[in-house]
Amino acid sequence: QVTLKESGPVLVKPTETLTLTCSVSGVPFRNARMGVSWIRQAPGKALEWLANIFPDDTKYYRESLKSRVAISRDTSRSQVVLTMTTVDPADTATYYCAVDYFDPSGAVGYFEYWGQGILVIVSS
């Protein structure tokens, strides 16, 4: 059974750094095309992809957030960590991690499994 679970602070002050952890289990990372993404959703808004990381340590970032976001993984703990610096109230959102299948040569990328999400509020 595939499970992903997000953890981290629920309240962060503006200008602080947000660190979120995704704990993954039961995922058959069959090949280098299966990775983990972070996606967020502000209240009442659409989904927004942030970043992903693959088994060979390839990483991709949302262009507009590249200077503030970093993704890393701890293979021994089956965890993927997202760090976001200098947070702002506009970063208030539910943050999801998801299993990501990306095959650029096959023209495809999608999110096969999702965590339950964690609501992070940025407020002083």
Next chain:
Amino acid sequence: SSGLTQPSSLSVSPGRTASITCSGDVLARQYGSWYQQKPGQAPVLVMYKDIERPSGIPDRFSGSSSGTTVTLIIRDVQAEDEADYYCQSADITGDYFFGTGTRVTV
């Protein structure tokens, strides 16, 4: 443009067919996927590679693609299908895009 545009809302009667469109330039060269999201829940993949249905998704759900538009089709709509639906695609550069979302009311 890399944006994906969807109608904001759609109302459909039980037993009828709902068609949700998603348009964007990236869809001319990349596959599209669809997610269903019910209130307070995480999204669920209901379609990938335009027309492929994950296991566990009812065969009432199907997909189609033409040019820069992908469409999610729900036949024999049930009350349980009421949700927000998002299309999504990924560019060859590793950039991912979500649609603006469509609220389906049954």
